[in-house]
Amino acid sequence: MTRHAVVIAGGGPTGLMLAGELALAGVDVAIAERRASQDLAGSRARGLHSRTIEVLDQRGIAGRFVAEGQVYPRASFVIPLDISDFPSRHPYTLGLSQAHFERILAGWAGELGVPVYRGRELTGFAQDEAGVDVELSDGQCLRADYLVGCDGGRSLVRKAAGIEFPGWDPSVSSLIAEVEMSEEPPWGIRYDDKGTQAMGRLEDGTRVGLVVSERYAGQAGEPTLGDLRKALIAAWGTDYGVHSPTWISRFTDMTRQAASYRKGRVLLAGDAAHVHYPVGGQGLQIGVQDAVNLGWKLAQVVNGTSPESLLDTYHAEQHPVAARMLRATMALTALTRSDARIDALRDTMSDLLGMDGPRKRYAAMMTGLDIHYDLGEGHPLLGRRMPDLDLVTASGPLRVYTLLHDARPLLLNLGAPGGVDITPWADRVRLVDADYAGSWELPVLGVVTAPAAVLIRPDGHVAWAGGPAGPADPAHPGLPDALATWFGPPAGA
Numbered sequence: 385m386t387r388h389a390v391v392i393a394g395g396g397p398t399g400l401m402l403a404g405e406l407a408l409a410g411v412d413v414a415i416a417e418r419r420a421s422q423d424l425a426g427s428r429a430r431g432l433h434s435r436t437i438e439v440l441d442q443r444g445i446a447g448r449f450v451a452e453g454q455v456y457p458r459a460s461f462v463i464p465l466d467i468s469d470f471p472s473r474h475p476y477t478l479g480l481s482q483a484h485f486e487r488i489l490a491g492w493a494g495e496l497g498v499p500v501y502r503g504r505e506l507t508g509f510a511q512d513e514a515g516v517d518v519e520l521s522d523g524q525c526l527r528a529d530y531l532v533g534c535d536g537g538r539s540l541v542r543k544a545a546g547i548e549f550p551g552w553d554p555s556v557s558s559l560i561a562e563v564e565m566s567e568e569p570p571w572g573i574r575y576d577d578k579g580t581q582a583m584g585r586l587e588d589g590t591r592v593g594l595v596v597s598e599r600y601a602g603q604a605g606e607p608t609l610g611d612l613r614k615a616l617i618a619a620w621g622t623d624y625g626v627h628s629p630t631w632i633s634r635f636t637d638m639t640r641q642a643a644s645y646r647k648g649r650v651l652l653a654g655d656a657a658h659v660h661y662p663v664g665g666q667g668l669q670i671g672v673q674d675a676v677n678l679g680w681k682l683a684q685v686v687n688g689t690s691p692e693s694l695l696d697t698y699h700a701e702q703h704p705v706a707a708r709m710l711r712a713t714m715a716l717t718a719l720t721r722s723d724a725r726i727d728a729l730r731d732t733m734s735d736l737l738g739m740d741g742p743r744k745r746y747a748a749m750m751t752g753l754d755i756h757y758d759l760g761e762g763h764p765l766l767g768r769r770m771p772d773l774d775l776v777t778a779s780g781p782l783r784v785y786t787l788l789h790d791a792r793p794l795l796l797n798l799g800a801p802g803g804v805d806i807t808p809w810a811d812r813v814r815l816v817d818a819d820y821a822g823s824w825e826l827p828v829l830g831v832v833t834a835p836a837a838v839l840i841r842p843d844g845h846v847a848w849a850g851g852p853a854g855p856a857d858p859a860h861p862g863l864p865d866a867l868a869t870w871f872g873p874p875a876g877a
């Protein structure tokens with residue numbers, strides 16, 4: 385039986401990101417992926433929001449995605465919002481299709497040496513106290529310390545682990561397709577009493593990518609060209625001579641979230657842990673964030689740096705993030721229809737979001753820039769994402785995110801050089817003395833007091849922020865506890 389420390393079921397956006405994070409930390413990780421190649425049938429996500437681009441920047445790979453995408457200074461959550469004034473190096477939406485996103489991310493995971501069992505499906509598993517036996521569709525068995533289900537909304541891992549998936553049944557249904565049409569359709573997006581209708585030219589310039597709403601009546605199974613014709617006629621009064629589909633799929637606004645992100649040695653991330661309507665473009669983003677929150681924690685547990693209880697902070701931190709987004713998406717789903725009352729609601733929302741305060745608060749939530757893990761009382765930075773400051777260090781100017789490329793914990797000392805001693809954690813935490821002269825501006829909160837030192841987790845969130853150390857208290861209160869909580873006991877303890 386082949387052994388890996390971690391087996392990931394599913395090599396979509398979440399599985400690839402998680403595999404990269406684990407490989408960076410030196411963990412023996414492998415992906416089992418049903419698809420024979422990374423090619424993606426049809427279109428799903430169309431772009432990246434600010435925090436997702438920042439997360440990629442923390443690993444030094446954002447440029448690869450930006451180079452192939454289209455930068456828009458706005459984010460559109462049914463109502464378009466200007467985000468160009470956000471305190472981020474990436475205050476924009478990056479237009480990039482999921483197929484390109486996955487290809488680039490798979491390239492990165494490949495460079496990090498992640499093996500992929502391609503064209504092989506995970507068909508079952510059994511966990512015991514020491515590990516998990518994983519069965520693949522070709523009969524091969526793998527043994528792992530941990531199994532992570534990144535196998536999408538219909539997750540076999542979630543079902544086989546017996547993890548409940550409570551939430552809301554669908555209320556609307558849409559068909560999405562790539563087709564040819566013998567008549568020219570009206571291009572663009574239309575909201576009507578049935579939902580959202582959209583027509584656009586595909587990259588080849590001749591075929592049509594479309595979304596059309598259908599009446600939800602418990603449809604299951606694969607949609608047909610006949611279903612598409614019916615829905616087009618219901619929405620537009622004609623099917624525009626639709627023919628030669630290369631892809632037809634169906635999605636609904638079913639909204640559900642796993643009751644627990646962990647059961648023993650089995651964890652869930654991405655769509656396997658949460659599903660919702662695609663409006664607002666959030667699924668891929670939360671999946672990537674799940675992966676980056678879980679990756680370093682799982683690596684530390686596998687490497688013996690931290691106790692298994694560290695894994696429970698993954699659910700504690702990321703479950704509320706997705707729960708909030710599910711709620712926001714349900715609200716947006718209502719706005720994707722059109723009648724006199726919904727139009728009035730959309731106009732009211734538009735007016736409110738035209739004001740600076742509501743716009744900043746709402747867009748910071750939808751772009752992931754305001755994510756705040758509850759790590760207790762303290763400096764406003766605590767639990768929030770570290771801003772990408774321009775530092776001056778002994779080795780010259782450096783951005784904070786450059787110091788996170790290798791996904792190691794970082795203690796940034798912005799006070800007197802040599803003023804912080806973390807010798808008992810020096811094997812795990814990098815200490816950098818730096819100067820920073822600018823202001824500390826956070827999304828929504830605005831300018832906050834400059835800390836004298838900051839402990840940054842590999843996912844870019846602040847685990848501790850301290851005031852200046854003085855002669856009476858040279859030790860920075862709370863720092864040893866934070867180091868031990870997040871990065872294991874001191875050496876020699």
Ligand SMILES: Cc1cc2nc3c(=O)[nH]c(=O)nc-3n(C[C@H](O)[C@H](O)[C@H](O)COP(=O)(O)OP(=O)(O)OC[C@H]3O[C@@H](n4cnc5c(N)ncnc54)[C@H](O)[C@@H]3O)c2cc1C
Pocket residue numbers: 393394395396397398399416417418419427428429430431482504505506507534535536537539540560635653654655656662664665666667668669670671
């Ligand atoms: C029409 C549409 C539009 C969307 N638009 C957006 C958008 O604009 N922005 C956004 O952020 N999100 C969007 N999404 C959501 C986004 O596509 C998903 O949230 C995202 O793909 C989730 O990534 P994942 O890796 O968690 O799951 P998936 O992408 O579903 O990947 C799961 C992987 O697991 C594999 N797999 C499944 N079962 C097994 C098994 N048993 N064994 C081995 N492999 C298995 C699959 O082949 C797949 O590669 C959209 C979705 C749809 C349907």
